[in-house]
Amino acid sequence: MLDVKERNVFKSIEKEKVLNELVKIFGKNNVSDKSHDLYPYSYDMTESPRHMPDFVVLPETVSEIVQLVKFCNSHEIPIVPYVSGNNVGGLTIPQHGGIMCDMGKRMKKIIKVHESNMYAILEPGVTFGQLKKVLDENYPNLKYGYAYAPPYASVVANVLLTGLTNLSCSYGGMADWINGLEVILNSGDIVRTGSCFISKEFKDDNWFVRYPIPDLTGLFVGWQGMTGIVTKCAVQLWPKKEFNTALLAIVYGSETCAELIREFGRTECCEDVSAVNLEVAKMGYGITKPKKLEKEPDYALFVSISGNTKELFDAKINYVTKVFEKIKERTKNKKLLLTNFITFAKILGKEFSQFYDLPGVLTPLYDWNGLTWVGSYANPDNLGPLMDKCYKLFKEYDIGPILYMKSMKSSHYCIFRPIVRYQKYKEEEKVKELQKKFLEVMLEYDCVPYKAPIWMTEKVKERCDPNWVKLLEKIKDTMDPNKIFNPGRWGL
Amino acid sequence: MKIINEPQDLIGLALKNLLTSLINENEFKKNINKWKRVIIVEIKGLYPVTIVFNNGEISIEYDERPKYHLKIIITLGAFIGIAEGNVGLISAFLKGQIKAKKIYRIFTILKFQNILFTALKKAMA
């Protein structure tokens, strides 16, 4: 087996010839080997090690990518699938050089919105902002879930990374909403997964379900672009409801906050249940290192609720309020407050509406030139101690704390994510150390890292089931024996 | 006419945001230009904040000063209700959603209420 760490990208073909071939496939305006074009792909906002690619190509069609993959496979040249590089994990930094396959510029078609079956077939470059606009303008009865990710980030890339959105309390992670994929394999074969497999030809009206066939979609989900290049993805859409609101719970105490997240999730009345520590709200005012004062609450918890009729809508609000009151009574926590988030946000200031009007650019996350996190799916029972321990670590390292928690799929699981804003280059060493400490705590509580950078996957592999790792390696070997697809991720 | 300090607590920041929106309004200027008052606002269940009006200069401080002209304790529900236009001041007083200490300073109450209501209305617009 080839050791990717020592690979020479151009061992069987000269770089010059690669350029000629790429120009032949994509046209000279859509290929570059110029360092000023390549540089932006060599880093991201995180502390991940930088590395330059050798080329960038801007595909427009599936057949161009097929030709690219066949060529790269025969010469063992790495390809890194890329859309906007906003994954916050260094996942598109070409650790072994090679070719950036940037689908964010010319593969941006919404191929179909199937209104009655409630799905959309997307090319990889379709962004959250683009999808929202098309749905709002043309399909007012349908909606999609939106992340706190920037509006110019890719829907499909986030789906493949099992991202989370403002509908995740109802419907779970974004990968659960895939009906089918079209993928280019290492051989250049195009394969379709999900119900669309039933016809030999590509049909845009047969992508209504993912199961009950063997779930080959899973071969491409969570793999960080290591098993093939997805060229189409059918995502489920959801009925848009007439009545919508958001509530805000103001909470003292992490265990109480954790309980509210869990219990609100379990009501099955909320589309989103997310919480942050209080300092995050102050960051919204541009305070760089906010301190929580003694009498201030600890957490703000956001809950969004919708309903098709006023009665249903009111009943949901009533039930959530009842659950809140019960917890307040049981914990004898008189300081718990529940109110209307939308009004409260207006009182706080204009900037705060961005938290419910997604997708948007959440300014506190962009105040610094460095942004990183240890993202995880967490056991809901462990949220309280996770919050306490990671908050302490923030203080120890004198970094403005951001803890982000979310109930997923009615609290079957949760998101736990300590987020670090920092000064790139200047604070990188400190941040690396802090990230390691976060991971230690999170692994102690059996969190499952998501969108994990390489250093994190190495730590996970040290402690996880060795047969799981063996199977992972076997699948990678089978699907990509020449290790051309985003090599280095998960140490593969 | 200006707010002379940067509050460090969230309610203080919100109050600063509300009052800043009035800073160029003539009526507000007229109201506070020659006004010297220390007013405590406490959202019940949270914590008190002190607003000092000092002849056109305003400061907003975390916690409460021992000496004040007026202290208002308001439930979060009433505060939000007033902003939404669903709750009136008198009914909130009658229902105990707003309590005032040193209530005999009726003009102080009326003036402050006017400032707060106008600012909340503006925020909701």
Ligand SMILES: Cc1cc2nc3c(=O)[nH]c(=O)nc-3n(C[C@H](O)[C@H](O)[C@H](O)COP(=O)(O)OP(=O)(O)OC[C@H]3O[C@@H](n4cnc5c(N)ncnc54)[C@H](O)[C@@H]3O)c2cc1C
């Ligand atoms: C401020 C901020 C807030 C965020 N908040 C959230 C949030 O609330 N929820 C959330 O889920 N995410 C969040 N994110 C993460 C992020 O936005 C997503 O991971 C992002 O949407 C992925 O899209 P991208 O364009 O950045 O993909 P890229 O970073 O370009 O790619 C991501 C991964 O997918 C692979 N890939 C890309 N295209 C393909 C393809 N066609 N085939 C196979 N593999 C492919 C890449 O190789 C890479 O491994 C946030 C990011 C930022 C910067």
